[in-house]
Amino acid sequence: MPDITKTTRSTALTRLHWAAWAVFPVALSAVLRKRGGFYYRQTAQLVAMAFCALYGVLASLTLPIIGKAHLINWSVARLYYHTAGYLTGLTATIEGKEHLNPKRSAVYVANHQTNMDVLFMASVFPKATSVVAKKALKYYPFLGWFMTLSKAIFLDRKNRESAIKEAKQAAQDIHKKKTSVWLFPEGTRGFADKLDLLPFKKGAFYMAVQARVPIVPIVIANYNHLYDAKAKRFNPGNVKIKVLPPVDTTEIDESSESIDKLANNVRQMMLTTLNDISTTPLPNNNNSPPASQLHITASTSSSSSSLDKKTQ
Structure with a gap:
């Protein structure tokens, strides 16, 4: 007859073995999220990105069936922010959330510092919003599959005619489908x-x-003190993000001069905010006016554009 004691003991050890495999990664990440170094955090955020991209593929296939297609990118972003944020110890404090209105179509523009912008972007990503990305990302495993299924807009930077065509199509989709887009200008x-x-x-x-x-x-504060790939620096910490008031475009014509003025006004507005919310002072830059001259509100930007149109 089989030894019941040995069988029971073997079953208990097997259960303990699988429990250890399940608990060990969680316990290790709980320790390393604050104490781990550059390579741990870099690997952790890449694993989190792959996991969330896989979820994104599944979400892109299932959420439209139940009428929740507008939550695809938003749910992936939130999952990535909380997963990668936990594993790396990075968090974000957001100011101006009231300017994120999923019921209103908009073009969201944010500053771009490093590949970690994806994590901070995820913390504030609005519902019913698509991303505009370089065409090369389309061919990345998992990430490219998810972005393709979620109707991301891919621009070919090397082919100007193709990029213009895609941008015009995106503008039509924004207007007709009541969606928004996110870009790094x-x-x-x-x-x-x-x-x-x-x-x-x-x-x-x-x-x-x-x-x-x-x-x-949308302005993400400078976080070089937390992350620098060249210096192999990756520390836990909190980063400020500020959402600025919407800039009206209804009175701006499509002339190159008007678009240039609009882009420059928004850039100056974001540069001022970057200086205000970051922890280090803005270095002297002869090409940029003083910060005190850069406080431009959405209303003045819109008004000046309207006046320019009338005087043209």
């Missing part, structure tokens, strides 16, 4: 080690003017 990662912004590309502003929807600037 700098076009690529800008300055991570100083408080400055690259010149803005005009696509986001043409898109907003063509769709007759407001631009909502």
Whole structure:
């Protein structure tokens, strides 16, 4: 007859074995989220991104069936923020949430510092919003699949005609489908080690003017003291994010001069805010006016644009 004691003991050890495998990663992440170094946090956020992209594929296939397609990107963003934020010890404090109105279509523009912007973007990402991204991301495993299924707008930066066509189609979708889009108007990662912004590309502003929807600037404070890939620095901490009032575009024409003025006004507004909410002072920059001259409100931006139109 089989030894019942040995069988029971073996079953108990097996259960303990699987329990250990389940508990160990959780316990390890609880310790390392505050004490782990650069490579741990970098790996953790990549694993979280892959996991959330896989969820995004499933969400893109199932949520439209129950009439919740507008929650696809939002739910993926929230899941990524809480998962990657927990594993890395990064959090965000958001000011101006009242300017995020999912019932109103808008073009959201944010500054771009590093690849960690995705995490901070996830903390404030609105419902019923699509992303505009470079075409190369379309071919990434998991992430590209999710973005394709969630109707992301891919722009081919090397093909200007294709990019213009996609931007015009996006403007039509914003107007007809009552959706919003999120872009990084700098076009690529800008300055991570100083408080400055690259010149803005005009696509986001043409898109907003063509769709007759407001631009909502979102500014992520400089976090170089927390994350710097070159210096292999990745520390836990909190980053401030400020959502600025919507900038009206209904009175702005589609001329190149008007679009340039709109883009420059929004850039100056965001540069001032970047200086205000970051922990280090803005370095001297001869190409930028003093911060005291950069406080431009949405209403004055819109009014000046209207006046320019009348005097043209």
